[in-house]
Structures are given as C-alpha cells and as structure tokens.
Amino acid sequence: MFEIDIYRNRRKALKNKKLKGIALLPGNVESPMNCLDNTYHFRQDSTFLYFFGLDFPGLTGIIDFDNGKEYLFGNDVEIEDIIWMGPQVSLNENGQKVGIENTAPLSKLYDFINQAIKQGRKIHYTPPYRGENKLFLEKLLGISAIRIDEYASVELIKAIVDLRSIKEQVEIDEIEKACLTGYEMHVTAMKMAQPGIWEQKITGIIEGIANSGGGMVSFPVILTQNGETLHNHSHNNYLEEGKLMLTDAGAESSLHYASDFTRTVPVGGKFTQKQREIYEIVLAANNKARELTKPGVTYLSVHLAVAEVIASGLKELGLMKGDIKEAVKNGAHAIFFPHGLGHMMGLDVHDMEDLGQIYVGYDDETRPVDQFGTGYLRLGRKLQSGFVITNEPGIYFIPALIDKWQKEKINADFINFEKANEYRDFGGIRLEDDLLVTKEGSRILGKRVPIEPDEIESIVS
Amino acid sequence: MFEIDIYRNRRKALKNKKLKGIALLPGNVESPMNCLDNTYHFRQDSTFLYFFGLDFPGLTGIIDFDNGKEYLFGNDVEIEDIIWMGPQVSLNENGQKVGIENTAPLSKLYDFINQAIKQGRKIHYTPPYRGENKLFLEKLLGISAIRIDEYASVELIKAIVDLRSIKEQVEIDEIEKACLTGYEMHVTAMKMAQPGIWEQKITGIIEGIANSGGGMVSFPVILTQNGETLHNHSHNNYLEEGKLMLTDAGAESSLHYASDFTRTVPVGGKFTQKQREIYEIVLAANNKARELTKPGVTYLSVHLAVAEVIASGLKELGLMKGDIKEAVKNGAHAIFFPHGLGHMMGLDVHDMEDLGQIYVGYDDETRPVDQFGTGYLRLGRKLQSGFVITNEPGIYFIPALIDKWQKEKINADFINFEKANEYRDFGGIRLEDDLLVTKEGSRILGKRVPIEPDEIESIVS
Numbered sequence: 001m002f003e004i005d006i007y008r009n010r011r012k013a014l015k016n017k018k019l020k021g022i023a024l025l026p027g028n029v030e031s032p033m034n035c036l037d038n039t040y041h042f043r044q045d046s047t048f049l050y051f052f053g054l055d056f057p058g059l060t061g062i063i064d065f066d067n068g069k070e071y072l073f074g075n076d077v078e079i080e081d082i083i084w085m086g087p088q089v090s091l092n093e094n095g096q097k098v099g100i101e102n103t104a105p106l107s108k109l110y111d112f113i114n115q116a117i118k119q120g121r122k123i124h125y126t127p128p129y130r131g132e133n134k135l136f137l138e139k140l141l142g143i144s145a146i147r148i149d150e151y152a153s154v155e156l157i158k159a160i161v162d163l164r165s166i167k168e169q170v171e172i173d174e175i176e177k178a179c180l181t182g183y184e185m186h187v188t189a190m191k192m193a194q195p196g197i198w199e200q201k202i203t204g205i206i207e208g209i210a211n212s213g214g215g216m217v218s219f220p221v222i223l224t225q226n227g228e229t230l231h232n233h234s235h236n237n238y239l240e241e242g243k244l245m246l247t248d249a250g251a252e253s254s255l256h257y258a259s260d261f262t263r264t265v266p267v268g269g270k271f272t273q274k275q276r277e278i279y280e281i282v283l284a285a286n287n288k289a290r291e292l293t294k295p296g297v298t299y300l301s302v303h304l305a306v307a308e309v310i311a312s313g314l315k316e317l318g319l320m321k322g323d324i325k326e327a328v329k330n331g332a333h334a335i336f337f338p339h340g341l342g343h344m345m346g347l348d349v350h351d352m353e354d355l356g357q358i359y360v361g362y363d364d365e366t367r368p369v370d371q372f373g374t375g376y377l378r379l380g381r382k383l384q385s386g387f388v389i390t391n392e393p394g395i396y397f398i399p400a401l402i403d404k405w406q407k408e409k410i411n412a413d414f415i416n417f418e419k420a421n422e423y424r425d426f427g428g429i430r431l432e433d434d435l436l437v438t439k440e441g442s443r444i445l446g447k448r449v450p451i452e453p454d455e456i457e458s459i460v461s
Numbered sequence: 462m463f464e465i466d467i468y469r470n471r472r473k474a475l476k477n478k479k480l481k482g483i484a485l486l487p488g489n490v491e492s493p494m495n496c497l498d499n500t501y502h503f504r505q506d507s508t509f510l511y512f513f514g515l516d517f518p519g520l521t522g523i524i525d526f527d528n529g530k531e532y533l534f535g536n537d538v539e540i541e542d543i544i545w546m547g548p549q550v551s552l553n554e555n556g557q558k559v560g561i562e563n564t565a566p567l568s569k570l571y572d573f574i575n576q577a578i579k580q581g582r583k584i585h586y587t588p589p590y591r592g593e594n595k596l597f598l599e600k601l602l603g604i605s606a607i608r609i610d611e612y613a614s615v616e617l618i619k620a621i622v623d624l625r626s627i628k629e630q631v632e633i634d635e636i637e638k639a640c641l642t643g644y645e646m647h648v649t650a651m652k653m654a655q656p657g658i659w660e661q662k663i664t665g666i667i668e669g670i671a672n673s674g675g676g677m678v679s680f681p682v683i684l685t686q687n688g689e690t691l692h693n694h695s696h697n698n699y700l701e702e703g704k705l706m707l708t709d710a711g712a713e714s715s716l717h718y719a720s721d722f723t724r725t726v727p728v729g730g731k732f733t734q735k736q737r738e739i740y741e742i743v744l745a746a747n748n749k750a751r752e753l754t755k756p757g758v759t760y761l762s763v764h765l766a767v768a769e770v771i772a773s774g775l776k777e778l779g780l781m782k783g784d785i786k787e788a789v790k791n792g793a794h795a796i797f798f799p800h801g802l803g804h805m806m807g808l809d810v811h812d813m814e815d816l817g818q819i820y821v822g823y824d825d826e827t828r829p830v831d832q833f834g835t836g837y838l839r840l841g842r843k844l845q846s847g848f849v850i851t852n853e854p855g856i857y858f859i860p861a862l863i864d865k866w867q868k869e870k871i872n873a874d875f876i877n878f879e880k881a882n883e884y885r886d887f888g889g890i891r892l893e894d895d896l897l898v899t900k901e902g903s904r905i906l907g908k909r910v911p912i913e914p915d916e917i918e919s920i921v922s
C-alpha cells in the first residue's frame with residue numbers, strides 16, 4: 001500500500017471533477033476456479049485499488065460528490081473465523097490506513113444505496129466485467145445484471161481516465177519493479193529457448209518467476225514459435241531449430257502495477273539471414289517510436305511513422321513496393337504489421353481497458369481510424385508527460401492474411417505477394433518496451449531487456 | 462483428452478440412471494481478471510470435462526434422457542478470426558472427438574431450451590459457481606441468477622456423484638501424473654526452506670512447476686510458517702530458524718486431475734525435540750489411516766481412529782489426559798486436530814465440491830456429525846474400491862482456540878491447558894498423502910513425498 005495521502009489526494013482529485021451524486025466503486029470478490037471455494041489468485045479491481053488501496057475481497061467504496069464524504073463498506077471477520085484465519089485487522093483499521101473514516105458492514109450499503117435511489121440521486125459506476133459484480137450491482141441497484149452496462153456512467157469513466165492516465169512518481173516506481181521481474185522472466189525464457197523444449201515448460205517457469213516477485217503475471221503469457229498467430233495462448237509445441245520463439249509476457253508488482261515486454265529469439269541461438277533482416281527492421285521501428293515519443297505528439301502519428309519504417313524496410317527486402325507514404329496511407333503495411341503500436345499501461349496491462357478503449361485511447365481531437373491495422377491501435381491521442389505506454393511494433397507473415405489479400409488483390413500495388421509467400425513459414429517478430437513519456441521525450445522503464453541481435457544470440461546459446 | 466469411448470460410456474452410464482427430461486451441462490467461459498479480455502488461466506468445468514472432455518470455453522452439452530440424444534452447442538470461430546487465431550478445429554470436428562454427432566451454434570441452444578420449457582420437460586442442472594454461468598442460466602431458463610441454485614437438480618447431482626466417485630483406470634493414471642508434479646513441487650519447496658527466504662518466493666516457484674507440468678495448481682498454495690492458521694493464504698513472512706514450514710500444495714495434470722499433498726519441515730533443516738515429538742504422532746496418525754482404509758469401512762470411523770492415535774500421543778506428551786476413548790467421544794482432540802481426515806479427490810481437489818459436500822461425502826447410512834472438529838469431515842461415508850481420497854491428519858496449536866476452550870472450560874477433563882500454552886508458538890504440522898482405495902485396502906498414489914523425519918532433515922539441509 002502507498003502512503004495514506006496518495007489515496008486521499010486521488011479521491012480529492014476525483015471530487016474536484018465536479019460530478020453530482022455518488023460514485024459506487026465495488027472492489028472484486030474471489031473468482032471461483034472449479035467451485036465456489038477453490039479460487040484463482042485474488043485480483044482486486046484496479047479502480048478500487050487506485051482510490052482505496054485495499055487488496056482484499058468484499059469491499060465497496062463510496063464517494064459522495066455532493067457532500068464530499070467517503071465510505072468503505074465491508075464485513076469484519078467473525079470472531080469464530082479468527083480461529084481459522086488468525087488475528088485479523090478490522091475494517092475500521094483498514095479504512096484508517098487509506099484515510100477513510102466512515103466504515104460500515106456491507107448490509108448498510110444496501111440501506112445507503114436505497115436511500116440514494118429514493119432521493120433520486122445519480123449513482124455513478126463503471127462497467128462491471130465479472131459476473132459476480134454484475135449480480136452485486138443488480139442486487140444493489142435493481143437493474144438487471146444483463147443490462148447493467150448500459151447505465152454505466154460515462155462522466156465517471158472520463159473523470160477516472162483523466163486521473164489514472166497521468167502516472168504519479170510512486171506509480172512509476174512500482175512499474176519499474178514490475179519491469180525488473182519482467183526482465184527476469186524474459187532472460188530466463190531466452191536461456192531456455194532450445195530445440196526440443198516444450199513451450200509450456202518455459203511458460204510455467206516464467207509464470208513462477210512472476211508469482212515469486214509478489215504479484216502475478218500481468219496477463220496470460222504468450223510464448224510460441226508461431227508468433228504470426230497474434231491471439232495465441234497455446235503453448236503446446238516443442239521448439240524447433242530454425243524457428244523464432246516470440247515471448248510476450250510481463251509481471252505485476254506486489255501493488256499490481258504491470259510490465260509488458262515482447263522479445264523474439266531464434267530457437268537454439270542463431271538467427272538465419274532472413275530472420276536477422278526482418279529483426280533489424282522491427283528493431284529500427286521500435287527505436288524510431290521511442291525517439292518520436294514526446295508530449296504533444298499523437299501516438300497515432302507515431303504509429304504511422306513506424307508503419308513507414310516497416311514498409312521501407314520491407315521494400316528494401318522486396319516484400320513491398322511503390323511509394324511508401326502512399327502504401328501506408330492505404331494501409332498496405334498492415335498485412336505485415338496488422339496491430340497497433342501500443343497501449344497505456346499502469347494498474348492494468350491494457351490500462352483502464354474495462355472503462356472502454358475509446359475513452360482511454362482517444363479524445364475529441366484524435367478519433368479512431370477506420371482502417372484494417374491502424375483501426376486496432378488502442379492509444380491514438382496526444383501524449384502527455386506522465387503517460388506510461390508500450391512500444392511494440394512487429395512484422396508477421398500470416399498465411400491466411402496473405403492468401404486473403406492476394407486473392408482479393410488488396411493493396412496489390414504495394415505488396416509483392418510472390419515474395420511474401422516465400423516467408424509463409426517465417427512466423428513473426430515483435431519487440432516491445434515500456435516507455436514513460438517525460439517532459440522532453442521518453443525513456444524506457446526498467447532495465448531494457450536484451451534486444452540487440454548479437455546480444456540475443458549470446459544469451460540463447 | 463481420453464479416447465472417445467471413455468466419454469461415450471460415461472454419458473451412457475448417466476443415461477442408465479433413469480432420469481426424466483434433459484441434463485443441461487454448461488462448460489465454463491473465460492474468467493476475467495481485471496477486465497473482460499484479461500483473463501485467468503481457463504479452467505473448464507469438471508462435470509463438463511467428465512462427460513464431454515473438451516477443454517475450451519463457450520460450450521454447452523445436453524443429454525436428453527427421454528430419447529437418449531446428445532448435443533453439443535457452441536460457436537465456431539469466424540473466418541475473420543482465423544487470421545488472428547490460426548487454423549481452427551470446427552465445433553463439429555470437436556464433437557466427433559468425444560462421440561457427439563449433434564452440434565449446433567449457441568443460438569440454437571436457446572431454441573432447444575425454450576421448446577423444452579414449453580413442453581414442460583424437466584431441465585436438470587447442477588449449481589453454478591461462477592457469476593457468468595449464473596447469468597447464462599438466467600438467460601436460458603428465465604430463472605433469476607440470484608435464485609438459480611434453488612432449482613438445481615438433486616437427482617442429477619446424485620447421479621453424477623455416483624459416477625464420478627469411482628475412478629476409472631485412466632483417471633487414476635492422470636492422478637498419478639498430477640502426483641509426480643506435486644512431488645517435484647514439494648521437494649523443491651523443502652530444499653528452499655531456509656531462514657530468511659520469503660514464503661512468496663517459494664510459493665511462486667512451486668506454482669511455476671505446476672504450470673510447467675501442463676496443468677496448473679489444483680488449489681491456491683498454502684505455504685506458511687504459521688501452519689496453525691488453517692485458512693492461510695498469506696505468504697508474506699520471511700522464514701525463521703526454529704519455525705516449521707507447512708506446505709499444502711498440488712498440481713493438476715494436463716487433463717485437470719488433481720494431486721494434493723501436505724508436508725511440514727523444519728526451517729533450516731533440523732527438527733527441535735518438541736517438533737519431532739509432535740511430528741512422529743502426526744506421522745503415526747497418517748500411517749494408521751492408510752492401514753485402516755479399505756472398502757466397506759466408513760471414513761468417519763477412520764477419522765475417529767486417527768483422532769485416538771493423536772489423543773494418545775498427546776497424552777504421552779502430557780498435553781491431554783483421561784480416558785482416550787472418552788476424550789475422542791467428547792471431541793476433545795479437536796482442539797489440536799480441528800479438521801477432517803480427508804476428502805475425495807479427482808477432477809477437483811475437493812472432488813465435486815460444487816455439487817454439494819453432503820452428497821459427495823455422506824449418504825443415508827452415514828450422516829454428518831454435529832460436533833466441533835469431526836463436523837468438518839468432508840468425507841464420512843463407506844469407502845469403495847476406486848475412491849481416491851486424501852489422508853491428512855494434523856496437530857496444531859491455535860492460540861485463539863486454546864484461549865477460548867481454557868476460558869470456557871471446554872473439555873477441561875481431557876486437556877492440559879497449562880502444557881498446551883507452552884506450545885503457543887509451535888505452529889502446526891500436517892502430513893497429507895493421496896490414497897486409492899483398492900479391492901483389499903489402499904495404496905499411496907504417486908511416489909510418496911519424503912515424510913520420514915530423518916529424510917526430511919537431509920533434504921532441507
């Protein structure tokens with residue numbers, strides 16, 4: 001937990017947003033695995049953590065915008081349970097730790113909300129993403145769980161996004177801790193990238209490193225020799241010489257701040273010439289993105305500049321052709337770089353994704369682009385000092401996508417399909433760092449995971 | 462996945478139970494961590510796995526008892542998604558793998574259930590334990606998610622418990638695999654049990670071993686130097702010389718069968734005399750339970766026999782007094798051994814806990830005992846060949862419990878409170894093996910995790 005004033009100040013800042021009514025901020029409950037009492041690692045809701053800091057299940061926070069009062073609802077452990085659970089801190093003591101004076105049992109929350117409803121006060125909440133919290137809000141508010149999202153508060157969402165987008169120093173410090181664990185995970189994976197090793201074996205070991213760090217993985221590990229399959233959470237292959245192992249993985253710090261890195265290494269430790277050529281383009285793209293990242297530029301513009309770096313590089317290899325600016329304008333690069341350059345990162349790996357990508361990544365000035373590829377960019381808006389973002393360009397050879405575009409002659413002026421087909425077995429390369437937008441530009445968070453191809457070769461071998 | 466006939470035969474056996482109507486068997490969907498798309502490791506529902514074997518989200522199985530037909534509902538991946546997800550196996554092909562001919566999109570399930578409701582047919586389902594499945598059943602059946610448990614089918618529960626209680630050879634083989642991973646976890650933890658090591662560090666590493674094995678942990682690891690706190694999932698202490706580290710942990714095989722072992726070792730590798738004396742009693746209790754375990758005896762009787770072993774041992778040390786049979790009859794042992802001897806194990810670590818402990822652990826002949834301690838026994842009924850159960854006696858010194866009983870003079874004729882208070886800092890010892898009930902008796906599953914105190918000392922040091 002951070003110091004008490006951190007949480008006080010955050011709630012104060014939220015109150016300064018001048019909303020009317022009350023904010024209803026439920027924390028998470030335990031998440032059942034295969035029965036009610038056999039649960040996954042508890043993960044507190046990030047917005048609850050941000051404002052209330054308490055990392056255990058069954059709590060709800062209330063912020064009353066009209067009179068400034070703050071409440072914490074939850075149940076104390078019964079005396080009988082102390083026999084099983086050991087000495088427990090009371091709800092009231094927990095409230096004190098984060099500067100909340102008013103604490104009460106959960107049953108009182110129902111009374112509180114009922115009264116607010118009777119008084120016709122506006123009750124703001126964010127969209128619940130777990131079934132348990134949907135049902136909890138149904139019980140509290142009398143709105144069907146199935147339709148609960150429709151009544152989520154855009155005002156509250158925008159206010160929270162405003163605050164959580166700019167990272168405080170204590171948050172940056174936490175992210176750096178998560179980055180150190182991420183570093184260990186990646187270097188361990190690199191060392192294990194030998195022919196004959198089961199992908200799941202490496203995956204499990206690096207998940208263990210994340211857990212050992214006091215947090216857990218910040219998202220399900222992607223570790224595969226089929227890096228071209230972007231939504232790939234299978235780890236069932238045995239690594240083969242000549243393939244590339246793509247690892248996209250990160251950890252949480254003990255306070256649940258994320259890291260998120262991707263590295264791609266040659267199985268067995270030696271890049272082929274083809275692999276190294278593509279690798280150098282992705283590395284140049286990654287470096288270019290970092291150089292361009294600074295306050296005042298939109299990440300959309302950085303994304304497009306990176307697309308040009310990729311397209312130029314691929315043109316030199318004969319995979320693309322024609323005018324590069326035109327190619328990128330037409331989205332031709334997206335056959336090889338079909339995803340966005342990056343996303344916000346903080347208490348969530350895709351920070352605030354539960355609040356809605358449109359509010360997190362775009363604003364009135366910068367709107368999402370409706371084009372294959374760039375349309376998947378999660379963060380497009382103007383960067384500000386204090387943003388933490390990922391920088392993750394990639395080049396992939398996706399057989400189904402090459403076949404589709406070739407058949408439908410999509411962007412045929414810019415793509416050498418014959419050449420592309422020579423790369424059908426290539427896989428994919430992605431290189432991802434985490435960046436802090438500083439006053440002047442940007443810097444890499446954590447110790448940069450080895451990325452130079454020669455260094456990679458020396459670690460894997 | 463097992464061979465096709467395994468699943469066919471299980472469904473056939475369920476149909477032979479002569480229920481009327483249809484069984485509605487939803488699999489699990491993804492479980493959100495901190496937003497809808499950032500999910501925990503997928504864990505399929507165990508009953509769905511048992512009858513349908515398919516280990517991915519979004520499926521529902523139907524067994525029609527009236528005409529014998531079987532259906533699998535789920536959605537195929539859209540063509541567009543194949544670009545991101547790689548080549549996919551169709552629902553129909555997946556159905557074939559487990560012997561289901563009739564497959565259809567999820568939307569057709571709504572029609573199917575609507576028709577069944579109109580026809581007034583009985584729709585059997587088991588109690589859902591995740592919010593998502595509660596909401597799914599609400600949508601399907603028109604019963605409020607909040608009240609959905611009330612209409613769960615006891616007939617179906619009993620039929621499933623009947624089948625799943627007796628393990629097939631292929632299931633025993635899977636449990637043995639889970640046991641091998643559990644063995645690695647425990648021996649690794651033992652080797653790390655040195656003063657100054659953070660509990661979470663060891664916890665993370667052994668979780669990684671579970672994940673590397675292709676499954677995951679079968680339940681959240683308990684690893685603590687405060688073994689007397691039975692419901693302890695905190696791993697925040699640094700191990701201290703002179704303490705005991707209690708580790709209760711197991712893995713799942715890749716087909717999700719569980720193992721569940723507990724070992725208790727001296728931090729740094731040398732038992733004190735006090736520790737070894739208590740340890741020897743728990744070890745004798747564990748061995749006694751295994752000797753007594755055989756078809757035809759109730760596990761309640763084994764639990765009580767073990768309670769006598771513990772009480773006698775503690776009497777020899779001066780911690781208990783009076784007539785041992787009387788002491789156990791009065792539940793006096795429960796101050797030191799307050800939990801049950803064990804539980805069923807299979808596709809769940811507490812097998813079928815979601816179906817209701819009363820149906821899994823008891824029957825008309827053997828009813829639960831309403832006494833502190835023995836009342837917590839999860840499995841009391843008569844053992845049958847093919848049961849897989851845990852054997853986990855323990856002795857604990859729980860300050861809050863000692864204080865309560867001493868103050869209220871509970872079982873004061875049998876307990877030497879003065880002596881018990883000398884053990885307030887002792888912690889607790891539990892020793893747990895997994896047993897298969899055989900035709901003649903029982904055998905330990907997997908390679909027995911080191912348990913002899915001398916062996917333990919040599920591994921830790």
Ligand SMILES: [Mn+2]
Binds near residue numbers: 343
């Ligand atoms: Mn990322």
Ligand SMILES: [Mn+2]
Binds near residue numbers: 721804853
């Ligand atoms: Mn157990």
